Amino acid sequence: MEILPKRPSAKGPAEWFTGDVYFDVITRGEEPSRIRVNVVRFTPCARxxxxxxxxxxxxxxTEGVGRIQARGGDVLEIRPGDTIYTPPGEWHWHGAAPDHFMTHIAMWEVPAPDSGVPETEWGDLVTDAEYNKL
Incomplete structure (x- = not known):
C-alpha cells in the first residue's frame, strides 16, 4: 500500500481548453494498470x-451545470450525478454552462504501451457557435 501526496492543481493549457479550467490528477496508473483519473473544474463558459x-x-x-457534445450530435446539458461514457475514438467536448461552474471526475485508460496509439488526440477548439447550440 502507498499513500501518495496530493499534487498541485494545474491549469489546463490554452491549446486544449477555452476559458479557465483546472485539474487535479488523482491517479496515473502504472503498468499493469493504465487508468487515469482527474478531477476537472471548469469556470462558466470554459470547455x-x-x-x-x-x-x-x-x-x-459532481457539481454545477455543464454541456457536452459528441461530433454530429446535439449539445446536451449535464448535472451532478450524471455519468457520461464516450466510446473509443468518439470526438467530443465538455465544459461548464454559461452561468455555472462545473466539476467532473474524468476516467480513462491509455492504450497498451506498444500500440503506438496516443491516449488522447486533440482537435480544434470549440467555437462559440458550437458551444451555444443548446
Missing part, C-alpha cells in the same frame, strides 16, 4: 476542445 480517447472516457459530474 475542452474537440478530442477523442483511444480507449474511451467516462465522466461523472
Amino acid at each position: 475542452t476542445g474537440w478530442h477523442r480517447h483511444a480507449v474511451g472516457q467516462t465522466l461523472h459530474v
